[in-house]
Amino acid sequence: MIVVLAEKPSVARELARILGADERKQGWLEGNGYQVTWAVGHLIGLADTKDYGFPFWDLDNLPIIPRTFLTKVTGDEGLQRQYLVIKKLFEGAEEIVNATDAGREGELIFRYIYLHSHCEKPFKRLWISSQTDKAIKDGFAKLKPGAEYDNLFEAARCRAEADWLVGINATQAYTLKYGNKPPFGEFGKRREGPISLGRVQTPVLRLLVERWEEVEAFTPETYWELILTLEKEGQTFQAKWFTDEKDRFHEEAEGRAIMDKLGETVLVESADRKPKSERPPQLYDLTELQKDANKRYNFSAQQTLDLAQDLYEKFKVITYPRTDSRYLSDDLYPGMPDLLRNVGKVSAYAPFVEKALALGLEKDIRFFNDKKVSDHHAIIPTETDPTTVSLPKDHYRLYDLIVRRLLSAFLGNCEKELSEIILTEAGERFKAKGTMIKTNGWRDIYQALERGLAKQKQEAGRAKKKTTESEEELELPWVDVGEVLPVKEKDLPKKRTKAPSIHTESSILGLMETAGKDFEDEELREAMKDKGLGTPATRAGMIETLIRRDYIVRDKKKLIPTDKGVGLINLVRTRPISEPALTGEWESRLHKIARGDYQPDQFLQEVRQFTVQVTNDAKGIQPPPKIMPDYTMEEVTCPKCGEGKLLKGKRAFGCSRYKEGCDFTLQPYIAGKLVEKEHLLDLLQNKLTSAFVQGFTNRKGNRFDARLTLGEDWKVGFFFGKE
Numbered sequence: 001m002i003v004v005l006a007e008k009p010s011v012a013r014e015l016a017r018i019l020g021a022d023e024r025k026q027g028w029l030e031g032n033g034y035q036v037t038w039a040v041g042h043l044i045g046l047a048d049t050k051d052y053g054f055p056f057w058d059l060d061n062l063p064i065i066p067r068t069f070l071t072k073v074t075g076d077e078g079l080q081r082q083y084l085v086i087k088k089l090f091e092g093a094e095e096i097v098n099a100t101d102a103g104r105e106g107e108l109i110f111r112y113i114y115l116h117s118h119c120e121k122p123f124k125r126l127w128i129s130s131q132t133d134k135a136i137k138d139g140f141a142k143l144k145p146g147a148e149y150d151n152l153f154e155a156a157r158c159r160a161e162a163d164w165l166v167g168i169n170a171t172q173a174y175t176l177k178y179g180n181k182p183p184f185g186e187f188g189k190r191r192e193g194p195i196s197l198g199r200v201q202t203p204v205l206r207l208l209v210e211r212w213e214e215v216e217a218f219t220p221e222t223y224w225e226l227i228l229t230l231e232k233e234g235q236t237f238q239a240k241w242f243t244d245e246k247d248r249f250h251e252e253a254e255g256r257a258i259m260d261k262l263g264e265t266v267l268v269e270s271a272d273r274k275p276k277s278e279r280p281p282q283l284y285d286l287t288e289l290q291k292d293a294n295k296r297y298n299f300s301a302q303q304t305l306d307l308a309q310d311l312y313e314k315f316k317v318i319t320y321p322r323t324d325s326r327y328l329s330d331d332l333y334p335g336m337p338d339l340l341r342n343v344g345k346v347s348a349y350a351p352f353v354e355k356a357l358a359l360g361l362e363k364d365i366r367f368f369n370d371k372k373v374s375d376h377h378a379i380i381p382t383e384t385d386p387t388t389v390s391l392p393k394d395h396y397r398l399y400d401l402i403v404r405r406l407l408s409a410f411l412g413n414c415e416k417e418l419s420e421i422i423l424t425e426a427g428e429r430f431k432a433k434g435t436m437i438k439t440n441g442w443r444d445i446y447q448a449l450e451r452g453l454a455k456q457k458q459e460a461g462r463a464k465k466k467t468t469e470s471e472e473e474l475e476l477p478w479v480d481v482g483e484v485l486p487v488k489e490k491d492l493p494k495k496r497t498k499a500p501s502i503h504t505e506s507s508i509l510g511l512m513e514t515a516g517k518d519f520e521d522e523e524l525r526e527a528m529k530d531k532g533l534g535t536p537a538t539r540a541g542m543i544e545t546l547i548r549r550d551y552i553v554r555d556k557k558k559l560i561p562t563d564k565g566v567g568l569i570n571l572v573r574t575r576p577i578s579e580p581a582l583t584g585e586w587e588s589r590l591h592k593i594a595r596g597d598y599q600p601d602q603f604l605q606e607v608r609q610f611t612v613q614v615t616n617d618a619k620g621i622q623p624p625p626k627i628m629p630d631y632t633m634e635e636v637t638c639p640k641c642g643e644g645k646l647l648k649g650k651r652a653f654g655c656s657r658y659k660e661g662c663d664f665t666l667q668p669y670i671a672g673k674l675v676e677k678e679h680l681l682d683l684l685q686n687k688l689t690s691a692f693v694q695g696f697t698n699r700k701g702n703r704f705d706a707r708l709t710l711g712e713d714w715k716v717g718f719f720f721g722k723e
Contacts, residue, residue: 003093004036004126005086007100007109011131011313012038015099018136027085035089039100043083044112045074046164049172059176063169063615065608069161071116087117096123098146103322103375104594105537107149108156125149130319130382131312152375155594162586162607163199169611170197170577173618174568183567195568196549200534201542202572203580205551207511209561209569211503218499223248224255228430229489230266230423232477236488239266239423239430247431248495255492258428262490266423266430268483278414280442282326283367283378284405286536287513289321289398294506297397298557301505301540307398308379315391317384318402320376322537324529327372328380333363338383340410343403345387352445356410367409380406404449408442415439419476423485434476504557505543512539515584530591531584574651574669577614620672620697629668631677639684640664640714664714671718672697675708683708688719 004019006012012029016022020032028037047070054061073083090096096119100106114123123146128139175194179185184195225248226241240247241258249255284292289308293299299307308321337357344353367378381403391399419434440447479485501507511518512533534542543559546552551565561569572578586607592598633646633653644657646666655662666684668675673695682689687710694705696718706718 001030001035001089001093002033002095002097003089004034004097004099005110005113006036006038007106008040009038011099012036014131014313015136018133019140027082028089035093037086037089038082039086039109039113040075040079040082042074042105042109042112043079043086044071044109044116046070046160047072049168057172057176059173059619062173062619063165063611065165065169065611069164071112073116083113083117086113087119090114090117090119090121093121096121097126097140097143098123098149099126101322102127102129102320103537104152104156104159104535107152108160111153111156122146128320129376131316132382132384134383151596152594154600155590158593158600158603158607159590161604165607165611166199166577166614167197169615170202170618171195173615174571177618178571183563193549196551197568197572197577199577199586200538200583201545201551202568202578203516203583204508204512204533204542205546205561205565206569206573206578207516207580208503208508208546208552208559209566211500212561212566215499215502220496220499221250222494222496223250224252224492224494225249226255226259226430227491227493228262228266228423228487229491230432230485231488232479232485235477237432237434237474237476239421239432242429242431252492252494258426259490259492261426262428262487263425264487265484266425266487268479268481268485269422269424269429271419271421271479271481273417273419275438276416276418278416278441279366280408280411280413281405283328283380283409284402285324285326285378286321287324287509287539288326289379289401290540291506291509292401293398294504294509294557296401297394299394299398300543300554301509302544303394304398305537305540307395311391311395311399311402315384315389315395317382317386317389317391317399319378319380319382321379322535323374323376323379324536325372325374325376326378327369328367328377329373330368330370332377333368336361336410339381340407342383343381343386343407345385346403348448349403349407352407352411355444356407359410359412361410364409400449404445408445411445412439412441414441414443421476421479425487432476434474436473436475502558502560505554505559506557508543508559509539511580512542515587516580531588533580533583533587535587572617575614575617576610577617629674629677633666633677633680636681636684638662638664639710667716670696670708670716679708683710683716 004012004015006015016029016031016034016036019034019036021029021034021036023030025035028035030036049055049064051070051072052064052066054064073080096114098107098110098114100110124143125146125148126139127144127149128135171194174197175184179195180189228239228241229236230239241255282288286305286308290299290301290304293304294301305321308318311318312321340353340356340361344350379402381399386399386403415438417436417438419436421432423430423432437443503511513529515531515533533539543552546565547554550562551568552559552561554560569578576582586603589598589603589606593600593603628648628650632648634648636646638644638646638655638657641655641657641660641662641664644655644660644662644664646653647656649665652665652667654666655664666680668680673693675693679689679691679693682691689708692705692707696704696706706720709717709719711717
């Protein structure tokens with residue numbers, strides 16, 4: 001018998017139908033030489049600390065770092081029975097096929113079951129990118145040796161063990177140390193639930209908290225702009241005052257003085273028009289699909305993932321959704337005409353399919369590139385006839401986005417004309433900018449979608465909102481250099497600066513993709529993908545985890561941190577466990593392990609060292625009330641260079657001559673204590689504080705008093721003597 005293990009019962013039933021295994025058994029389906037069985041997600045997982053002999057949480061036991069990780073069945077008696085079914089089938093198998101999801105976590109699900117059952121038989125791998133009957137049949141005809149995916153398993157194993165080490169130890173340490181202090185507890189009593197930390201979730205929470213703090217701390221500033229309304233042959237347009245340094249006034253009187261000296265005409269100093277081609281957007285990976293669905297339909301990341309999984313497994317109308325690639329492999333290009341004709345059976349897409357075919361379906365390296373395809377290609381429709389499938393409303397919305405994104409790739413560039421007019425009057429300059437779309441190109445396919453969304457918003461009483469693919473034209477009239485234009489109106493509107501936007505699921509997904517770095521350019525974002533926080537398959541779950549643990553709340557599209565979430569970040573903000581860049585570097589190493597370019601043991605050794613550091617930090621630090629104190633030290637001359645002043649930064653005071661090469665910095669938080677300004681001034685002046693500073697905390701969590709010293713290397717140390 002050939003035993004096939006699927007990831008879940010629904011997939012197993014589909015595989016069994018195609019393989020002819022139609023006889024139902026207790027825990028598997030059998031027939032035609034196959035036994036098709038299933039896991040239930042992560043049926044086997046890493047064991048708990050109690051399985052290593054630590055039944056109770058105790059700070060003295062930490063960090064817990066197993067030499068060898070144990071695994072166990074993760075669920076109830078029903079899951080235990082299913083595991084025993086799989087184990088028995090493996091024992092009697094002539095051949096085993098791993099048919100779990102074709103990705104890192106799917107590989108881990110199979111391997112943990114395989115290893116936990118002590119199976120040593122060789123196995124093969126089913127690796128497919130869609131769930132259509134054709135794809136499944138082709139996949140079984142081209143099964144691959146399981147050993148080809150050993151590196152993928154090692155990456156998955158390293159991810160699981162790293163998350164266990166950091167999550168278990170950090171959560172226990174911080175809960176034991178701070179669980180009875182606000183905002184995690186009251187009056188010496190611990191609230192229900194631990195203070196949960198994690199390798200990925202804590203950096204994500206920090207990104208959300210820091211944006212929230214930016215918004216809360218934002219003080220709007222008032223400014224004025226000087227706007228002229230001009231006319232040319234009955235066409236009016238506006239121009240704004242500017243200089244090389246600024247384009248607004250912080251004092252109304254300044255703008256009023258300039259406006260009062262203006263005459264009734266302006267002179268055209270220059271008039272430029274230049275063409276611009278706007279290329280179609282890249283195809284969808286899961287993160288980009290989640291971002292777009294959140295913007296357009298307010299779908300949560302998890303909702304989009306669930307809908308996409310249904311479209312893939314249940315309806316079979318899209319390819320594998322949990323992909324991080326926005327490219328297609330070259331071998332898919334010859335099949336594009338038939339694929340487009342298939343989706344063109346839907347009347348809404350038919351005109352665009354005809355146009356794309358007429359244009360010739362140019363093969364663009366931005367869409368077809370073998371080097372850019374990882375485990376799976378971008379999300380596109382399958383060959384399933386869409387007219388034979390009845391999709392629920394939200395499922396159709398997501399399918400519609402995927403179809404339009406693919407079609408847009410073959411509809412040509414959007415051709416624009418950008419115009420800029422510079423005008424002068426009374427020694428002052430004004431600028432007018434315009435955009436005219438000459439050829440819609442790929443934007444054509446989004447116009448009907450935008451009109452429909454705009455109508456829905458109007459019916460719901462909401463204002464129209466521009467999206468990525470919609471753009472309002474502002475055409476400027478033709479003018480000649482030296483031409484004089486009449487001024488119809490002069491205005492000095494009062495405006496206020498706006499706070500940054502609170503993160504939505506769309507914006508935080510973008511930052512998770514690039515480890516907290518904000519890139520507008522698609523190619524730069526693509527280059528950062530290997531260093532993201534989590535993977536496309538796990539990011540939605542991470543947001544839901546933060547909500548479930550009461551660290552953030554969802555308010556429509558906004559993700560707002562709770563007091564508990566802010567309190568946690570205040571506790572660990574200066575610690576590596578909250579640093580997005582570090583987590584991004586780890587994710588990069590996991591990608592390298594999957595490619596065979598990095599050693600798993602080396603990675604796990606780094607994680608073990610980090611775990612020790614995190615645990616010691618938790619034992620020794622005191623939660624800082626703020627990142628930086630309220631006081632400044634700008635009046636102090638830098639002791640190292642003797643010229644600069646000490647400026648206040650995000651983490652420390654630093655010399656104002658850092659650009660000239662002075663690297664002196666002074667941390668206000670030393671050994672878990674915020675040092676008062678008078679002690680720092682004393683230290684800088686005398687290189688030794690005259691009095692003992694009280695309240696420092698060592699790595700073991702013990703308090704001590706000491707005098708501060710400033711060494712010859714300009715580093716701060718402790719002195720315990722009197723002289």
